[in-house]
Structure formats: structure tokens, C-alpha cells
Amino acid sequence: MTALTEAASLPDTTTISKPRRRRMTASATAAAVVVVLIVLTALFGPLLVGDPVAGDTAHRLLPAGTAGHVLGTDGQGRDVLARLVDGTRLSLLAGLIPVLFAAIVGTGLGVTAGLSGKWGQRLIMRTLDVFYAFPAVLLAIAIAAALGSGLSNAIIALAVILVPPVARVAETETRRLVDLDYMEAARASGASRSAIALRQVLPNVAPPVVVYCTALIGLSIVYSAGLSFLGLGISPPTPEWGLMVSEHTQYIYSAPFLAAIPALAILVASVAFNVLGDGLRDLLDVRGEVRA
Amino acid sequence: MSDVLLQAENLSKTFGNGVRAVSDVSLTVHKGETLGVVGESGCGKSTTGKMLLGLLAPDSGSVTFDGVPLAGLGRGRLRALRARLQVVPQNPQTSLNPRLRVRQSIEFNLRAHGMERAARRPRILELLERVGLTAVQAERYPHELSGGQLQRVAIARALATSPDLVVCDEAVSALDKSVQAQVLNLLAGLQAETGVAFLFISHDLAVVEHISDRVAVMYLGRVVELAPASQLWADPRHPYTRALLSATPGQGRERIVLSGDLPNPADPPSGCGFRTRCPVAETACQTEWPPLAEAAPSHQAACVHVSPVAVPG
Numbered sequence: 001m002t003a004l005t006e007a008a009s010l011p012d013t014t015t016i017s018k019p020r021r022r023r024m025t026a027s028a029t030a031a032a033v034v035v036v037l038i039v040l041t042a043l044f045g046p047l048l049v050g051d052p053v054a055g056d057t058a059h060r061l062l063p064a065g066t067a068g069h070v071l072g073t074d075g076q077g078r079d080v081l082a083r084l085v086d087g088t089r090l091s092l093l094a095g096l097i098p099v100l101f102a103a104i105v106g107t108g109l110g111v112t113a114g115l116s117g118k119w120g121q122r123l124i125m126r127t128l129d130v131f132y133a134f135p136a137v138l139l140a141i142a143i144a145a146a147l148g149s150g151l152s153n154a155i156i157a158l159a160v161i162l163v164p165p166v167a168r169v170a171e172t173e174t175r176r177l178v179d180l181d182y183m184e185a186a187r188a189s190g191a192s193r194s195a196i197a198l199r200q201v202l203p204n205v206a207p208p209v210v211v212y213c214t215a216l217i218g219l220s221i222v223y224s225a226g227l228s229f230l231g232l233g234i235s236p237p238t239p240e241w242g243l244m245v246s247e248h249t250q251y252i253y254s255a256p257f258l259a260a261i262p263a264l265a266i267l268v269a270s271v272a273f274n275v276l277g278d279g280l281r282d283l284l285d286v287r288g289e290v291r292a
Numbered sequence: 293m294s295d296v297l298l299q300a301e302n303l304s305k306t307f308g309n310g311v312r313a314v315s316d317v318s319l320t321v322h323k324g325e326t327l328g329v330v331g332e333s334g335c336g337k338s339t340t341g342k343m344l345l346g347l348l349a350p351d352s353g354s355v356t357f358d359g360v361p362l363a364g365l366g367r368g369r370l371r372a373l374r375a376r377l378q379v380v381p382q383n384p385q386t387s388l389n390p391r392l393r394v395r396q397s398i399e400f401n402l403r404a405h406g407m408e409r410a411a412r413r414p415r416i417l418e419l420l421e422r423v424g425l426t427a428v429q430a431e432r433y434p435h436e437l438s439g440g441q442l443q444r445v446a447i448a449r450a451l452a453t454s455p456d457l458v459v460c461d462e463a464v465s466a467l468d469k470s471v472q473a474q475v476l477n478l479l480a481g482l483q484a485e486t487g488v489a490f491l492f493i494s495h496d497l498a499v500v501e502h503i504s505d506r507v508a509v510m511y512l513g514r515v516v517e518l519a520p521a522s523q524l525w526a527d528p529r530h531p532y533t534r535a536l537l538s539a540t541p542g543q544g545r546e547r548i549v550l551s552g553d554l555p556n557p558a559d560p561p562s563g564c565g566f567r568t569r570c571p572v573a574e575t576a577c578q579t580e581w582p583p584l585a586e587a588a589p590s591h592q593a594a595c596v597h598v599s600p601v602a603v604p605g
Contacts, residue, residue: 181381182389182397185449188345190374191404199400203391 028279034272042092045085052078052086052239061255071261074244075251080261083239087262090151090240091269094224094233095217097155102162103213109163110170111197111205114178125171128164136161140223144232154233158220169212173205207284215277218270225266241266297323297489298377298457303343303353305336310558313339315513317353318584319491321457326483326490328504328521330497330536332554336513337493338382341459344491345379346370358456375405375453382462384442388434394420394445395430401452419448422485423478440471444478451482457489465494476503497536501525509533512557512565515584519591529593531570564596572597 046052055076062073071080113124131139143157177183177200186200225242227233234240236247241262248259298321305314314336321327329337342348344355346362355362357377365373378401381387388397395416402412417427423444434442443463450458460479464472480503482488494500500507500521507524509517509532517530528534535548550569555561561568567577576596584592 181383181386184342184347185379185381185387185446186389186400187347188374188377188379189401189404189449190371190453191400192371195400195404199396200389200392203389207391 025279025282027275028282031272031275031279034268035276038088038092038269038272041085042088045088049082049085050079052082053237054078061251061258063255072255072258074248074258078237080244080258083244084241084262084265087239087241087244088265090234090238091221091225091242091266094151094155094158094228094240095221095269095273098158098162098220098224099213099216101159102166102216103209105159106163106166107170107202107205107209110167110172111174111201113167114171114174115193115197115201121171125167128167131161131164137223137226140227141230141232144227149232149235151234154224154227157227157232158223161223162216162220166209166213166216170205170209173208174201177201177204211277211281211284213277214280215274218273218277221273222266222270295323297321297358298344298491299356300340300344301354301356303340303350303355305339305343305348305351312513312557312560314343314350317510317513317515319344319508319515319518321489321491323456324483324487324489325505326492326503328500328507329491329493329510330500330507331495331510333495334554334557335510336557337495337510338461340510341379341461341491341493345377345459346374372405376456378450378453378455378458380443380446380450380458380460380463383466384439384446385434385466387446388442388449390434392433393430394425394432394434394437397434397445398449398452401449405453415452419452420445422451422482423448438471439467440475443467443475447475447478447482451486451488454486455488457491459491459493461493462495463492464499465496472499479503497540509536512555512560514565514581514594516566516595517593518584519588519593523588523591527588527591529587529591529598530566530595531572531597532566533593535571564594 055078056073057077059069059073060075060077062069062077066072069079069081071084074080074083109124109128113121116124134142140157140161143160144154147153147156183196183200186196191199221241224233225240225245228240228242229246231246234243236243244262245259245266248255248262251258298319300317300319303314303317304312306312317336317340319327319329319340329340331337339348343350346355346357346365349363357373360373362370362373388394392400398416398419399412402415407415416430420426420430425441425444425448429437429441429445434445437445446463447458463479464475467475476499479490483490490503492500492503501524504521507519507521508515509524509530511532517524517528517533519529524533525537528537531548535550538545538548548571550571552569555565555568563578564570564573564581567573570577574596582594582596582598584594585598587593587598
């Protein structure tokens with residue numbers, strides 16, 4: 001009986017069917033939900049909570065759970081929840097903008113390098129390799145310090161250090177393609193180089209770059225928080241998660257869990273974007289689309 | 293001659309690793325004919341195809357397409373010329389971009405030569421119909437099609453800009469025998485319909501014989517025999533061609549088994565490259581590779597035994 005049903009439902013073998021269903025794993029779905037919540041918080045959260053800057057020194061360092069202050073107050077009597085929610089905006093921006101910039105510039109450089117001859121490829125990639133000589137965080141700190149503190153300078157510094165790894169991903173993918181039959185056919189078609197880059201190469205390079213960049217957002221949030229922690233990002237009193245960690249650590253003895261609250265927010269956001277990146281890898285079926 | 297479409301003269305190509313892929317190859321393709329190029333893998337037939345397409349610059353020699361030398365063309369004019377000189381690649385799994393729909397793959401070629409958006413859609417459907425596919429397949433991705441269908445799409449793409457010559461590089465080698473026959477018949481039909489010329493590269497002599505008007509046999513980067521297909525089949529003159537034909541089943545020929553392997557193309561033997569495996573080699577073969585000589589009207593072979601001495605056996 002079972003054998004009969006199985007035989008009846010044999011797949012149609014006349015076409016090469018894709019065996020793998022494109023579906024996200026449970027963890028990736030959960031990560032996507034968290035990311036959506038973070039974005040919604042950044043967009044609408046500040047409307048729902050009180051003033052993040054107004055402090056009341058009479059009610060300093062109230063513990064979490066206090067009526068009116070769900071997450072307590074900080075060293076200047078400001079509501080931690082209000083600051084955390086409001087800080088989502090800048091933390092998310094500092095995560096997204098550098099990655100967006102790096103995705104566009106890095107893909108452009110990587111694809112150009114991958115399609116160029118030996119010397120063009122070397123010129124671009126070896127120049128970008130210089131950035132690998134320094135640890136990324138150190139380089140970001142150096143650039144931000146040179147430009148001076150402030151959100152925009154922190155974003156510029158992060159954008160610069162994220163370009164080389166994205167360019168590498170794009171270049172590797174492009175070079176994998178150049179010798180394939182359809183690229184030869186594209187060159188033989190008489191299309192211009194830019195048309196080949198945009199319409200033949202980019203559709204193949206985009207999925208791995210998107211996957212990689214999604215994971216980079218988490219990293220960028222952590223880095224920007226780090227810059228703010230060091231005083232190279234947002235200036236007080238504007239709330240931002242990294243800055244909040246920095247401010248809260250001053251009270252590590254009197255209110256030990258205070259610093260953990262924004263740190264936890266950074267951790268959750270970073271992990272969510274990383275797991276989402278892994279999920280997208282399966283969804284977009286990066287790798288193995290050519291099964292020759 | 294006015295009906296010469298593509299003329300290659302004395303093409304040579306040595307790669308950076310010292311491999312002499314192609315030496316002194318001269319070929320002519322006439323309008324509307326099919327020239328088959330046959331040889332073992334590594335004999336330089338694909339490299340020759342790439343040079344004929346202008347995708348690879350020869351070290352020496354020239355390619356002339358319809359009276360225009362490819363080497364002298366600027367990038368813009370070469371691109372314009374490519375509408376008339378197309379390719380069907382070997383592997384159906386990689387001949388189409390996996391991220392593009394069938395329609396987009398064909399559209400790319402139309403767009404490259406400036407066809408208006410409104411005109412593209414009917415042209416794509418017309419092309420698909422001509423190769424035996426339907427509008428349904430236009431929206432499919434390559435992984436949703438079978439090998440034979442993929443190669444039909446690759447043919448439709450090559451024909452999109454109404455070329456005068458299509459280089460088919462092992463275009464049916466990866467397909468099942470039955471599908472091969474369908475695709476070969478399709479190519480023959482398209483040729484009758486449109487008058488397109490084919491340069492048909494394959495290692496499979498039976499396939500080449502079936503579709504070609506004339507056949508060039510290549511060995512170790514050189515053309516060793518060039519003849520009308522029927523004549524080559526009936527009366528092969530070069531010992532290599534004889535060995536190849538004898539290996540094709542169902543011919544009732546006496547089997548000639550070649551000893552040894554294909555010599556290393558980076559370090560070819562002195563004189564005739566085939567002499568190390570040739571059953572009729574003699575001392576004269578050690579000095580130089582004999583030039584192509586007339587063995588019969590429009591039948592050339594590069595062997596010392598061809599002319600004036602009759603080949604023994």
C-alpha cells in the first residue's frame with residue numbers, strides 16, 4: 001500500500017528538478033522576527049516612551065522593575081528603557097549605513113577587479129589588501145580618531161573598513177564565473193562590458209554579497225557601539241547603545257546590572273543579523289547553483 | 293571567391309605554460325555550409341574556435357570575416373560584428389546564466405545590438421518556437437529545463453541576432469544520443485531555413501559526419517586532413533583519420549588500434565606529431581611535419597604517404 005502511494009508520487013524526471021525546498025530554518029525565522037522588531041522599535045518606539053534625555057537626579061540608579069521605570073534609571077536619573085528604545089535608531093543606523101555603503105562600493109570594486117585583466121585585478125585587490133594589515137577595529141578607531149568624534153565620522157570609518165571584505169566576496173564570486181560557458185557566450189554576444197557586468201555578473205554576485213552583508217550589519221552595530229564606548233561616536237547626552245554601556249560601567253559597583261542592559265541589546269541585535277544572514281544563505285541558495 | 297564567409301590563415305597559439313595549442317591552422321568556411329572540426333580532446337579545436345570568434349587573439353595568423361580582418365577592428369566595430377558571429381557552448385548546464393530566466397538570456401543578446409524593448413518580446417517567442425520551445429519555457433530558469441531544452445535555448449540565443457556563422461563548440465557532446473539526434477536535426481533544419489553557416493567542433497566523428505559538408509581533422513594543434521564529409525568517410529587518406537574512422541562502430545572497417553598516448557603538446561615530437569603513434573611512420577617523418585597536400589580534388593591531407601606515393605593498404 002505504502003509502496004504504491006510512493007510510486008504514484010514519484011517526481012517528474014523529465015526536467016532537472018530542484019531537490020531542495022527553499023525554506024528558512026526555525027532559527028532564521030526567529031532571527032527575522034527579532035530584526036523586524038528592532039526595526040519597528042527604531043521607527044515607532046520613541047513615540048511610546050518618555051523623554052530619553054530628561055533626567056531627575058532625585059531618582060538616580062533606580063533598580064529595574066520600579067514603577068514608572070521598567071528598566072530603572074541611570075546615573076543621572078534618566079529612564080533606561082526610554083534611552084534604550086531611542087538609542088535603537090542610532091545604533092541601527094550605525095549598523096546599516098556603513099554596510100550599505102560597503103555593499104555598493106565593495107561590489108563595484110570586486111566585480112570590476114574580477115572582470116579586469118591581471119594588472120587591473122592586482123591593482124584593486126592588492127590596494128584593498130593594505131586594509132588587512134591592521135585589525136579592523138583598530139583601523140576604525142584610527143580613522144574615527146583622525147576625523148574627530150561624532151556619528152557621521154564613526155559611520156565613515158566603519159564604511160571604509162567594511163569595503164575590503166565585501167570586495168573580496170564579490171571578486172571571488174566574479175572570478176568563479178568568468179570562464180564559464182555563459183560568460184563566453186555573453187562576450188561573444190557583442191554586449192558592452194558594463195552590460196555584461198550589470199546583467200550577467202551582478203545577478204550571480206548579489207546573493208552571496210547580500211548574505212555576507214546581512215551578517216556584517218551585526219558586526220557594524222558592535223563596532224559602532226565600540227566607537228561610541230570609546231567616545232569616538234555619538235556625543236552625550238544623545239542615547240546610543242555603545243555610549244550607554246560606557247556610561248553605565250561607571251556604576252558597575254553600585255548597579256552591576258545596569259551596563260548589562262544595553263550590552264544585551266547589542267548582543268541580541270548582532271546575533272539576530274548574523275543568524276538571519278545564515279538563513280538567507282539557504283533561502284537564496286548561495287553556492288551550488290551550477291551542478292555540472 | 294565571393295562565397296567565403298570566414299577565412300583563417302596560419303593561426304598559431306601558444307599558451308603561457310608552453311603548450312602549443314594551435315599551429316599553423318588555415319580554415320575556410322563558406323556561406324551556408326557546415327564545416328566540421330574533429331579531433332581528440334586537447335588537439336586545439338576549441339582554441340581554434342575561440343580564435344575564430346575573436347575571443348582569443350592568435351599569436352600569429354589572421355581571421356577574416358566576410359572580408360574584414362578581426363585583428364584590425366576597434367572594440368566598437370568588433371562588438372557590432374558579433375551580431376553575425378555567434379557561439380553555442382559545450383556544456384548545457386553552464387551555457388546559460390543560472391540566475392537569468394530563459395527570456396532574459398535571449399534578451400541580453402538582442403539588447404546588445406540595440407533592439408527596442410517592444411520588438412524583443414515577439415522576437416524571443418519566435419526564436420523559442422523555431423527551436424521547438426514555447427512561451428512557457430521563456431519564464432523558466434535553467435535548472436528547470438532538461439539538457440536538450442537548455443541547448444535549444446542556447447541555439448535560440450545564438451540565432452537571436454540572425455548571425456551568418458555559429459560556432460558550435462561540442463554543442464551536443466553532453467547530450468544523450470537520442471537528444472543529440474534531435475538537436476542535430478534542429479540545426480540542419482535551421483540551416484536550410486536561414487542559410488546560416490556552422491563551424492561544428494566535436495570529438496565525435498559520427499556526429500560531425502552526420503551534419504558537416506566538409507570536415508577538418510585536427511591532431512596536436514594542426515589540421516591533418518580536410519575533405520568533403522562523404523569523401524573523408526569513404527576514402528580517408530591520413531593514417532590518423534583512418535584510425536579514427538576504424539574506431540567508429542558499425543562500419544565494417546578493420547580496426548586500427550593506435551599505440552601510446554597523445555604526446556604532450558608542450559613537448560611535441562620532432563617532425564610529424566603523429567609519427568610516435570603512426571602505423572606507417574618512416575624515417576622521413578622525423579624531419580618535418582608534412583604540409584597539407586592535395587590528395588584528391590578538394591581533399592587535402594598532411595602525410596608523406598599521401599602524395600605522390602599511394603598509401604599502402
